Amino acid sequence: MQKRIYGVETEYGIIFTPEGRKTLPVEKAIRFLFEKLITTEHFLNVFLENGARFYQDTGCHPEYATPECASPRQLIVYDKAGERILEELQDYAEEKIREERIAGKLSIFKNNTDFVGNSYGCHENYLVDRDVDFYYLAEQLIPFLVTRQIYAGAGKVFQTQEGVHYCVSQRAQHIYQKISGTTTNDRSIINTRDEPHADREKFRRLHVIVGDSNMSEYTNFLKIGACAVVLQMIEDNYINKDFTLRNPVKAIKDISYDTTCKRKLRLDNGREYSPIEIQREYCEMAQKYVEQYPVSDELKQSVVMWQHVLDCLDTDPDKLDRQIDWVIKRRLIENWIQGHDSRWSDPRVFMLDLQYHDLRMNRGLYYLLERKGAVERILTDEEVDKAKTEPPPDTRAKMRGEFIKLARQNGIQYDLDWSNIRLGNLLNVRVICNNPFETDTEKVAELVRTIQKTNLRKTSLSKLVIQS
Numbered sequence: 001m002q003k004r005i006y007g008v009e010t011e012y013g014i015i016f017t018p019e020g021r022k023t024l025p026v027e028k029a030i031r032f033l034f035e036k037l038i039t040t041e042h043f044l045n046v047f048l049e050n051g052a053r054f055y056q057d058t059g060c061h062p063e064y065a066t067p068e069c070a071s072p073r074q075l076i077v078y079d080k081a082g083e084r085i086l087e088e089l090q091d092y093a094e095e096k097i098r099e100e101r102i103a104g105k106l107s108i109f110k111n112n113t114d115f116v117g118n119s120y121g122c123h124e125n126y127l128v129d130r131d132v133d134f135y136y137l138a139e140q141l142i143p144f145l146v147t148r149q150i151y152a153g154a155g156k157v158f159q160t161q162e163g164v165h166y167c168v169s170q171r172a173q174h175i176y177q178k179i180s181g182t183t184t185n186d187r188s189i190i191n192t193r194d195e196p197h198a199d200r201e202k203f204r205r206l207h208v209i210v211g212d213s214n215m216s217e218y219t220n221f222l223k224i225g226a227c228a229v230v231l232q233m234i235e236d237n238y239i240n241k242d243f244t245l246r247n248p249v250k251a252i253k254d255i256s257y258d259t260t261c262k263r264k265l266r267l268d269n270g271r272e273y274s275p276i277e278i279q280r281e282y283c284e285m286a287q288k289y290v291e292q293y294p295v296s297d298e299l300k301q302s303v304v305m306w307q308h309v310l311d312c313l314d315t316d317p318d319k320l321d322r323q324i325d326w327v328i329k330r331r332l333i334e335n336w337i338q339g340h341d342s343r344w345s346d347p348r349v350f351m352l353d354l355q356y357h358d359l360r361m362n363r364g365l366y367y368l369l370e371r372k373g374a375v376e377r378i379l380t381d382e383e384v385d386k387a388k389t390e391p392p393p394d395t396r397a398k399m400r401g402e403f404i405k406l407a408r409q410n411g412i413q414y415d416l417d418w419s420n421i422r423l424g425n426l427l428n429v430r431v432i433c434n435n436p437f438e439t440d441t442e443k444v445a446e447l448v449r450t451i452q453k454t455n456l457r458k459t460s461l462s463k464l465v466i467q468s
Contacts, residue, residue, distance in 0.1 A: 002294055004228060005068045005127035005198075005395060005436045006075040010082060010213055011061040011120035012359070013111055016097075018104040024097060026060045029106055032093035033062055033086070047416055049389050049405050050081060051397025061120050062086065062108070067397030068418075068436045071298050072224040074392055076217055077379055081387035083110060087359050110213045111357040112170040113156065115350075119174035119187070122213040126206040126228065127198065127436065132235050134204065138179055138190045140234045143243035144227070144282050145189055145210050146252045147275040150261040151309045152223040154212035155326030157333070157344070157353040164344040165257060166333075168326050171212050172256035178248055189248060197418040199434045206231070210252070215357060215366040217378040218323040222309065225302025229286045229295070238289055243278055244268040259330070261313050276314050283307055322376045329356050332365060398439045403447070410451050423447065 016024045037046050037054065045055040051067030064082035069075040086108060094106050113119050128137065153169035167173070180188035191207040198205070208227070214220040233239050245251050246266045254263060255275050264272040273281075286303045289295070312319040321331040333352050337343060358364035361371075369375045391401030396418075403421055407414045414423040421431040421444065431443045 002232075003070070003437060004231075005070065005125075006072060006224060006228070007066050007068060007125040008075060008079050008224075009063060009065040009121070009123040009125070010079065010110065011057050011063045011122070012086065013109040013114055013120060013357075014060070014062060015107045015109070016104055017107065018102070020103045022102050024100070024102050024104065029093060029097070030056055030060060030062055032096040033089045035096065036089055036092040047400060047404060048085070049391070049401050049408075050078065050387055051391035051395075051401040052078065052082060052085075053418075054082075054085070057120075067391055067401070068395040069392055069397075070394045070437075071296065072221055072228060072302065073298050073378065075224055076220045077383055077387045078392070079220065080217065080379060080384045083359050084384060085388055087361065090359065107363075108359045109354060109357040110215060110359055111154065111354070112212055113174070119171065121171070121187075121209050122211050123191075124208040124211055124224065124227070126208070126231055127196070128204050128206045128231060129235055130200070130202055130204050132204075134192075135179075137206070137231075137234055139244060140239055141230065142178060142189050142248050143245055143278055144230050145208065146245060146248050147255060147265075147278045148223065148226070149212070149252070149255060150275045150279065150313055151306075151320075151324050152211060152214070152219060153256065153326045154214055154219075154357075155329040155353075157350055159350075164349070166259060166330055166344070167256045168259060168261070169212055169252075169256040171210060172252045175210055175249060175252050189252065198436050203436075212325070213357070214325050215364075216323065216325045216328060216375060218305070218376045219325045221378050222302055222305050225299055226283075226286070226306050229289070229299050229303060230282060232293070232295070232299070233285060233289050236289075236293060238293075239285060241281060241285070242267075242269060243273070243281065259317070259326075261317070276310060279306075280310055283310060322374065328366070328369065328375060329353065332356065332369070394437075394439060396433055396436045396438055399433065399441065399444050403444060406448055406451055412451055421447070423451075 014026055014029060016026060016029050047053050053065040055063055057063040064086060066075060066078040066082065069078055090106060090108055097106065149169040149172055156167045156170040158165050158167050175187050175189060177188035179190050179192060187209060189210045191209050193207045194204060196203045196205045211223060214223065244267060246268050251265045261276050262274045264274055266272055283306045290300050290303055309320060317327050318331060320327040333349055336352055356365045361367040391397040400416060412423055413425055415427050416422060419432060419434055423429050431447060433441055
């Protein structure tokens, strides 16, 4: 598939820390977050003017789903825009909390685990050809996803029976199946959910729930870009090696505990490879593939970055302390421990881990490093700021975002989902768009003209009344 639709759904952790006897239920804090967006009965599930969706997920987690994006870079722009949107909503929620005369601090984290062992996800979505057998695709992709954490992991300080251990990934410890249909219990490497939000005869939406939420733009771009290249190779039947793991669920946990990334894994064919070696095999195939097949410049860039990261992981992972989340965070904590003559078991270390993921640009440790120029960026502040209100120009999200703006400006009642727009007092006018690559349709254009005409008539009547 030369053109692909990408999306990411990010569930955020939210904590209210009271500074007195009076506290605030998390459910109420989340309602304050949504209150600024819209004031209808369904305000815990709303589409935004940039085409994204914001809603409350299971377990009292605010969740932001990016609009449909046409490239990995565009995707991470809208993912970052989601952070900034949520930060603005947090400011509003804190103001409402003060009005309630409740003293305390509201914190929102882009991570995947809390202090009591719960996990919440970062779900990647890739549009794939329906013609490719799903289970063939999954078997080809699983070894890649299991080992991808060596550069895509967010890092985590875990308390174990043997003591404190720093792990490569947060999500890996909560994976229990190879393939399954659930995202909450018995979480899997690949989810079988088949909701393409597109023409079901042509497309399938691959739902990957095994990845970590990333703060680093570099990590996020590489994670999505490398996966997109591998998917394209699978669709073109280019992969000619078998890396089927004997026990992928055990392997994903073992890899997470090994920060050398060199512990051997047993394959089904009896051979043993380290995670770096498996990733090198995929990367070398990708290098040959991009020379022979039409591939976007962004995917070519991701292959170059992929090779660079694997070389560093093989020789000295600390060389990636500006680029890869788990390495950036580990170096940050190690420097703090040395500077305070402390140790990994210090409770403050766990707080440093959490604070790395704080969304507030004036509180989060990742953003502290960013301000100091200590992490490598891919994006500019200007394009992230623009993405907060402007939808992608080259996907279906453009129609959705522009319609939302126009409907709100003109007080038009509407409801919508990823593929449908409904409007009118009875919501009985409906437009269906099953093509996620389409940026305009005559039906939507006609709706826009109808709204504009209605608004014009209202304006004329208002002038007539005033004049009389």
